[in-house]
Amino acid sequence: MNISHIEHLGIAVDSLEESIKYYEDILGMKCYSVEEVADQKVKTAFFLVGNTKIELLESTSPDGPIGKFIAKRGQGIHHIAFAVDSANAALKLADERGVTLIDKKSRKGAEGLNIGFLHPKSTLGVLTELCSKQE
Template structure:
């Protein structure tokens, strides 16, 4: 598996509109727009930082994974995403090593990326996303 870089940090927020000002006004980052990913019950907003990004995540449903995360742990960093060269090969390698996966195969993520999540039980409690763009 070849990890190319940290692609983004996912931050769970109750409202992108209410929380974006810290990132844009205080830190001077540029919001590049929002996108709703219906399959994941989430609206995302990306703010580039060099070669990586901050991804604000707002749930579109009380039953969505981001809403459940906020309910349990509050707002804050929800996941770290690594960009990989080939996501299918990366998942196969991790599965072969006995790493617990949430996604056995990639799914569609924001911006047309192919994504897959590793189970936090295998990563010391950190939700890790792999993405290929």
């Protein structure tokens, strides 16, 4: 698995509108994209910090992954995403190394990336996302 950099940190929030204000008005950052990923029941907002992105995640449904996360744990860091050459190849390698996968194959995520998640039970409690631009 060739990880080139941290692609983004995902942060679960109750409200994108309120959270964007905090990041822009208090921290002085600029939101460059807001997007809905319907099949994941989430709306996202992105900020660039150096070469790393912050992804804010607001649930569009209480039964979506972010809605469930916030109900159980509250707002906060949800996952770390690593950039890889191929999400599918990285998922396959992780599986071969005994990691429990959430996704056996990559799927489309925000910003058109191919994404796949590793289960936190196999990753020291940290939900880990593998992202690639192409497959």
